Amino acid sequence: MKNIITLSTFLLLFICTFTVNSFNVNSLSSEDLIPSCEEICLMVVDSFENEYGCLDAEDASELYQVLYGHYCR
Amino acid sequence: MKFLLKFLFVFYFILPNCFSQNTLVSVTYKLSKGNGGKQNVDKIDEASTKTNEVLSGVSKNLELVEFIMYCNEYSSIYFIIDKMQIAEDFTYKIASRLGGNGIYYKNIKKKIKINQKDALGEKLNILYDYDEYEWKITQETKMISGYKCFKAVSTIEEYDYLKKSKIILKPEVWFTPEIPVPFGPKGFDGLPGLILEATNNGKTFIYASKIQFNPENINEILTEPKGGNDIAKDDYLKILAEKINE
Numbered sequence: 380m381k382n383i384i385t386l387s388t389f390l391l392l393f394i395c396t397f398t399v400n401s402f403n404v405n406s407l408s409s410e411d412l413i414p415s416c417e418e419i420c421l422m423v424v425d426s427f428e429n430e431y432g433c434l435d436a437e438d439a440s441e442l443y444q445v446l447y448g449h450y451c452r
Numbered sequence: 453m454k455f456l457l458k459f460l461f462v463f464y465f466i467l468p469n470c471f472s473q474n475t476l477v478s479v480t481y482k483l484s485k486g487n488g489g490k491q492n493v494d495k496i497d498e499a500s501t502k503t504n505e506v507l508s509g510v511s512k513n514l515e516l517v518e519f520i521m522y523c524n525e526y527s528s529i530y531f532i533i534d535k536m537q538i539a540e541d542f543t544y545k546i547a548s549r550l551g552g553n554g555i556y557y558k559n560i561k562k563k564i565k566i567n568q569k570d571a572l573g574e575k576l577n578i579l580y581d582y583d584e585y586e587w588k589i590t591q592e593t594k595m596i597s598g599y600k601c602f603k604a605v606s607t608i609e610e611y612d613y614l615k616k617s618k619i620i621l622k623p624e625v626w627f628t629p630e631i632p633v634p635f636g637p638k639g640f641d642g643l644p645g646l647i648l649e650a651t652n653n654g655k656t657f658i659y660a661s662k663i664q665f666n667p668e669n670i671n672e673i674l675t676e677p678k679g680g681n682d683i684a685k686d687d688y689l690k691i692l693a694e695k696i697n698e
Contacts, residue, residue, distance in 0.1 A: 450502060
């Protein structure tokens with residue numbers, strides 16, 4: 380009986396570890412590390428604001444639209 | 453008697469003309485950037501490449517961008533000076549937005565303040581609050597183009613749908629009561645004198661490079677922009693946000 384419990388626990392631990400590792404590997408895949416075009420546009424807006432000062436809500440949204448239209452369409 | 457007639461002539465005909473001449477003005481504005489905030493974009497990835505492309509292009513084009521404002525004592529119109537040869541350059545378009553986008557028109561008699569622009573695939577008239585800024589006039593002065601200017605500051609709080617947070621801006625302008633028109637560039641207005649320098653954030657400045665009194669054809673230019681669909685600024689920002697989140 381003890382052996383069965385030990386074996387079951389071992390198997391359960393093995394399955395859990397395997398599942399978690401698989402998940403980590405998937406979450407760190409190269410595709411997920413590359414930002415999307417939308418994210419890149421947001422980064423450019425951030426850099427632009429760092430260089431030229433904080434934009435008002437209207438200007439920031441319009442700048443994003445211009446960048447998105449140029450780079451992502 | 454002759455002296456009296458001369459005095460009356462000057463009083464009734466010349467002085468009023470001098471006054472009205474002073475209130476018909478065109479001002480050319482240019483853009484400049486303050487120091488600081490240089491980006492470290494030495495990395496070679498897609499975001500950095502695009503950031504470099506935008507920042508270096510805007511920096512190159514910034515000094516080429518010029519705007520003009522025509523105004524009298526009760527209305528003003530402000531727009532970019534068309535430069536056909538570079539107008540289609542992507543980074544020139546971005547640089548020009550630092551000085552405004554489209555046509556800004558304000559009329560004190562009609563109590564309207566609009567920004568007409570091509571946006572969301574159509575021509576829109578963005579309706580701004582007529583009294584958009586609550587200015588605090590300071591004692592600080594400086595001379596700009598031979599005019600004594602006073603500094604005025606304001607605070608604007610608004611929700612930024614792109615950043616999904618509230619932002620606070622502290623516009624700062626320099627105006628001269630020596631030219632008594634309550635207008636300025638990019639919708640900065642509402643002060644007892646022409647605005648000759650303005651910034652929304654202390655880093656990018658719009659400054660007057662040329663002031664001309666009684667410019668030609670001002671009455672034809674100084675008219676309300678025609679066409680376009682009216683939309684309140686808040687509604688416009690919400691629609692922009694929806695487009696961004698699509």
